[in-house]
Amino acid sequence: DTGVSQDPRHKITKRGQNVTFRCDPISEHNRLYWYRQTLGQGPEFLTYFQNEAQLEKSRLLSDRFSAERPKGSFSTLEIQRTEQGDSAMYLCASSGNEAFFGQGTRLTVV
Amino acid sequence: EDKVVQSPLSLVVHEGDTVTLNCSYEVTNFRSLLWYKQEKKAPTFLFMLTSSGIEKKSGRLSSILDKKELSSILNITATQTGDSAIYLCAEAASGTYKYIFGTGTRLKVLA
Numbered sequence: 001d002t003g004v005s006q007d008p009r010h011k012i013t014k015r016g017q018n019v020t021f022r023c024d025p026i027s028e029h030n031r032l033y034w035y036r037q038t039l040g041q042g043p044e045f046l047t048y049f050q051n052e053a054q055l056e057k058s059r060l061l062s063d064r065f066s067a068e069r070p071k072g073s074f075s076t077l078e079i080q081r082t083e084q085g086d087s088a089m090y091l092c093a094s095s096g097n098e099a100f101f102g103q104g105t106r107l108t109v110v
Numbered sequence: 111e112d113k114v115v116q117s118p119l120s121l122v123v124h125e126g127d128t129v130t131l132n133c134s135y136e137v138t139n140f141r142s143l144l145w146y147k148q149e150k151k152a153p154t155f156l157f158m159l160t161s162s163g164i165e166k167k168s169g170r171l172s173s174i175l176d177k178k179e180l181s182s183i184l185n186i187t188a189t190q191t192g193d194s195a196i197y198l199c200a201e202a203a204s205g206t207y208k209y210i211f212g213t214g215t216r217l218k219v220l221a
Contacts, residue, residue, distance in 0.1 A: 031207050042114075042198050042211030043153070056208050091152055098144065099200075099209060101152040 004102035006092050012108045013082055020078045021105045025094030032075050033099060034067055035091040043091055049075060082109045112137045116199050116212035124220050127189050131215045133199030134181040143182050144209065145173055146198040153198055156184070189219045 005024040013019050025032045030051050035043035046065065047057045051072035064082075069075040079086055087109045093099040113136045123129055135143065142160045146153035157166040159175035159182060166173050170187045186193055196216050200209040 033209070035211075040213070042200075042213045045208050045210065048208055050207070056206060095207065098155050098158045100155055101146075103152050 004092055004094050004100055006090075006102035006105050008105055009103060010106050010108075012110060015082060015084060015109055017082055018078065018080045019082060019107065020076055021090055021092075021107075022074060022076050023092030023094075023102060024074045025092070026096075026100060027073075029094035029096050029100075030072070031095045031099075032069055033093040033095070034075070034077050035093065035101075037089045037091055037104075038087075046077075079107075082107075084109050112201065112203055112210045114199055114201055114210050114212035116197075116215050118215060119213070120216040120218070122218045122220065123189055125190060127219075128185065128187045129189060129217065131184040131186075131197050131199075131217070132181065133184070133212060134179075135199075135201040135210075136180065137201055137203045137210075139204035140177065140180075141202045141204040141206075143175055144200045144202075145182070145184050146200065148196040148198055148214065149194075156197075186217075189217075191219050191221050193217060194219045 007022045033048040034046040037043045047067050049069040064080045067077045089104045089106050091104045093101045115134050117132045144158050145156040157173045164175040173184045175182045196214040198214045200211045202209050
């Protein structure tokens with residue numbers, strides 16, 4: 001494992017459906033981040049974990065979003081009752097000192 | 111709330127030119143500043159600058175941190191078409207490992 005892996009790479013869903021994304025970090029990294037990026041913007045912080053503990057969560061994150069990292073390894077990000085405004089690239093990163101990103105999951109809500 | 115501002119928003123140059131991209135930040139207790147290059151997909155890491163490492167260089171790319179001015183620059187010399195990308199700057203404050211990103215500078219290098 002040489003990098004951060006995200007699955008799926010693309011997801012198209014109907015409005016109102018729930019979606020779940022997975023992130024597998026670089027194995028020796030204990031911090032894991034979720035970001036959201038829309039066209040023309042930089043990545044927007046959503047949440048981050050140190051091991052299994054969720055240490056910080058953006059105030060912008062609605063209650064429809066939840067993230068877990070149950071054993072301090074992989075993480076999942078779930079969005080419930082998706083809305084068209086949730087369409088974005090969801091990026092996962094992991095870090096020791098520097099943060100490295102996965103290829104992202106592009107979500108389209110139709 | 112911490113803030114990162116990048117300038118210019120976009121830049122078009124010709125191959126061989128030298129470019130300087132700017133990043134300024136507002137943070138209560140600075141810990142580190144990172145530069146990334148983003149092409150079509152995820153950002154790829156370029157440099158991390160801290161109080162103990164204010165200047166980094168890799169090939170044609172170099173970056174300097176100015177803690178007094180709360181800013182950083184990314185220089186690219188002898189630009190190539192492959193340098194065309196969005197360059198992102200991010201900072202983290204002491205006490206958190208949350209990185210705040212700017213909106214990026216879109217660089218286009220013409221052949």
